[in-house]
Amino acid sequence: MNPPLAAQESTTVEISPWQASTVADLRHLMNEEILTSEQITQTYLDRIQRYDSAGPRPLNSIVDIDSAAIEHARARDHERRAGRLRGPLHGIPFVVKTNICAAGVPTTAGNLGLATYRPSIDAPVVRELRAAGGIVLATTNMSEFAWHGTFTTSSIRGTTANIFDTACSAGGSSGGSSVAVAAGFAPIALGTDSCGSVVGPAVHAGLVGFRPSSAAVSGAGVVPLSPAQDVVGPIGRTVQDVAEFADLMTGGRHAWLATTRATEPAHLRFAYLTWPFDAIADRGEHSAQLRALADETIAALARDFRITRTELPELDADYACDVLTDSGWTDARASIDLFLARTPARYGPGVNTPHPAFADLVSRTALDRATVERWLAANPLPNAAHDAAAAKQRAGSRALTDLLTRRGVDVLVYPTAADTARPGRAGTAAAGISSNTGAPSVQVPIGTIGGLPVGLTVTAAPGRDHLALAVAAAVEAVVVEPVRPPGLGGNHK
Template identity: 40%
Template sequence: MPKHRRRTAAALLAATTLCLAPAATAAPTPSDELPAVVGLTVTDEARMLAAGETTSVDLVQAYLDRIAAYDDAYADQPGLHAVITVSPTALENAALLDAERKAGISRGPLHGVPVLVKDNYATYDMPTSAGSVALATYQTDDDSAAVERLRDAGAIVLGKTNMSEFAWHGTFTRSSIAGDTHNPYDQDLSSSGSSGGTGAGIAASFAAAGLGTDSCGSIIGPSAHQSLVGFRPTMGVVPVDGIVPLSVRQDVAGPMTTSVTDAALLGAVLAGDDSLDDELSTEALRGKRVGYFHWDYSTSTADGPRPGTEEVTGLVDQAVADLAAQGAQIVDVPFTREFVQQQLASGGWIDMRPSIDAFFAATPAQWPAGLAELTAPYDRLTFSDVVADGRSSLEPETIESWLALEEVPNADYDAAVAAQEAGERAMDGFFAQYDLDALAMPTSEAPASQDWAGTTFCDVGANTGIPSISVPAGFTSQGLPVGLELAAPRGTDATMLGMAYAYEQATGHRRAPATTPELPRNGALPLTVEEGPLS
């Protein structure tokens, strides 16, 4: 990957032109009364920090306390298992950013705001495991491009979140390093995947925002199942260099937040494009043409529809009515199962092992001792070394199929790419034929269950590269979140964000989970965090 600047506490201090007082570099001491953080957005935190109502040190400590309280088993709950690693320098970095703010320096719109990132984003100061226990100490020399942009904007990377190993599963989050991530709305249920750690962590207020990756529903799925906003930008808008890949043909990086405003803000930072929030307006749906089509979900499984499907359909029907109430023109379109399955072909899934091996070969890093020596070639790290460790959570048949993949390019890969490019043209043509500003659909056909929390239309964005967003659309009678997905023509991310914002402001469906309530605001002991995995 391209070389990105390493960030150390010393470098943070040296980045300013001021000589800070010695007290600024002393061990950070949080206040006796920490801020209440449940329900806070990034926008809230930025305002509070600017107004002097809180400090970055206090925000970091409040979130560390919540991770300590709720991530492992507690009371009658199994715990979320959302976080793999916390930053050993988060409080120190927060203190330095507080000192800069006091001296009149602002790095950018995220100055002093704590965020979480999925553990496939390279970070120079924490291991990057990609969910694999074999990679628990795999340490890159540099940050991924997206993390560097966060830090340049002033964000504090609080920790790394659990994920499906190598981002493979999209219906649950299971890794060999931290086990299964649980849904904070019902901790017996799946958090979805593969970005379920970020989804559960943000839903439970372990931070106000985080990063996920999406190869087929891995941002929008966990967001829908945990009442979040998940933004999958147009492919190529946000750089993915420095992210452990699943399929380079489909991988996209994006934010997971509790509000559309925050999704646009983080999206702008990640994309280097301040125009992404230009169309956030309560009038943004007025005159927009939104396509909608009722799928028959009765054949979604061999045993019929998943439990709760009918209720989800009713909530999405209401969401579409709400779009219309805000001025959208709802257009009946033949967005059929056959169109999606037959014309929107995937170019991915046959480049996974080669993509991972190419990442290891191109990324300056410290490898776990002895790992590269498990299989030939013995002088470089490969996917075969990782699975030869013997502790992977990937199914044996998955491992076998990945190891059998040919190097790319090859004839089959070239054919798959050509089919995918034809699907991109078909999707672009569909929007043009019906003169649509967006398509509306349920993010998932059913609410989360114990081992399933999937997405219905992940192929639409993943296979064609168009932008999509999931926004909260309410809750079932069992209290489980439902998401409305909007997909838009390629490159119209700002317009799509505006429509999502207008819907969100009109409906206000998002609410925090009951299993992770606010902690007492005083009397909590500071948490001492050791470097390395929490589990």
């Protein structure tokens, strides 16, 4: 438990307690009547106003504030005093990637043309979190239409900076969500992951990111990139927080937190994949440090939790690329158009059509012109090329499950990123293993190299999320030095 938080922010450049507080911490503070939801919510809002746009290289993590957040916090405090708690998130603020519908704030998908696009519905994941007592605080910046996974740049908010070094990329496409949590603007966030877009930004912010199994989470109310791969997932500070948050955003259907706690790691077998290190362009002292830190963590995992380690040479880079294939991304434009046509919403001034289409929105865009032209040229759905890509993807998912079953492997562990963040790029190493198959994956920070965080990802077969979470919690437990972001107010680069 962190020390009690002061209701007023100090001007020191030390790491603020708000940058280290978990959902569990804040729940304790409210249960003990140390702080109210209104005080917590107001402090987060004050921090956003003070730090998100400050300095020569602003963080640019937040897009829109929910103007009703304080009103909702007061209502949760009133309910608490009356003895009526809605659920485990009662009074806890959270932030939402701006492609996820949350009534009361625009859903922009990072596009300037959608700046005033206000769906009148909550996405099911948001509706469930509100039902558990959570408060939508704000929306977060993203790569426009969630397209890019190595940086977060949108036409509506610009580029989100890495909090550990603002000259570097924050990763993408959920970079705004990860930076907002690392900066202490919220204790936890919702992101979306189509190909590493939760786990990637999480590692580069020194946080835990959880991409659940594809079939486990509703994608309704989310501006799509590729429905075959899009998954909503949380980014937070601990495995416990993200497991609980994921439980609640799915209405408690999976009981991931309980089954994770009930899973005995000593009964599991893991395969440590080292081939993603081959993707490191810089193979000097930097890559040696990354490999050594990962090897040290893996050795501690096997020793302290008596998890059996095995080799899995079949799952190499060629297998991952040839067998575990993606959706082809042929459905982006058609899926976006369908979403905009079917989602009840209202628009602000300057929007001349009741249902703008993708073609109407890309006259001013952060998407590169080649991507725009490729999406516009894509055939309507269904079409043969997309059907073939989907069939190959389903076959890859079965192949991964069959391989793990045949070899008796419960989880895969591998470096989340093959390098630390750089200016203009902060990617992932082997995110396709999970995103191309619908398998669950959990990123856990394991340390820093050159002041920038690195981590390991744990992946299980589709539907076995609790195994990935259980081993991720074991990884978290063996990390010697917790990864902490720099304090705001002057000492971040």
